[in-house]
Amino acid sequence: MDVLHGRRTMAEIRLVIDHHLGRVFTTGSGDDPPAAGPGPF
Known part of the structure; x- marks a missing residue:
C-alpha cells in the first residue's frame, strides 16, 4: 500500500x-543474530 501513496x-x-x-x-x-535490515520491520 505504501507504494501507492x-x-x-x-x-x-x-x-x-x-x-x-x-x-x-x-x-x-537458528541462533544467528538477526540481519540488519533496511528499517524497523
Missing part, C-alpha cells in the same frame, strides 16, 4: 522483501 519506492520494497526472505530461508542453527 508514494511513501516507498519499488527498490525499497524489494530490499524489504529480500531481507525477510533471507531471514526465512537462511540455514543454520
Whole structure:
C-alpha cells in the first residue's frame, strides 16, 4: 500500500522483501543474530 501513496519506492520494497526472505530461508542453527535490515520491520 505504501507504494501507492508514494511513501516507498519499488527498490525499497524489494530490499524489504529480500531481507525477510533471507531471514526465512537462511540455514543454520537458528541462533544467528538477526540481519540488519533496511528499517524497523
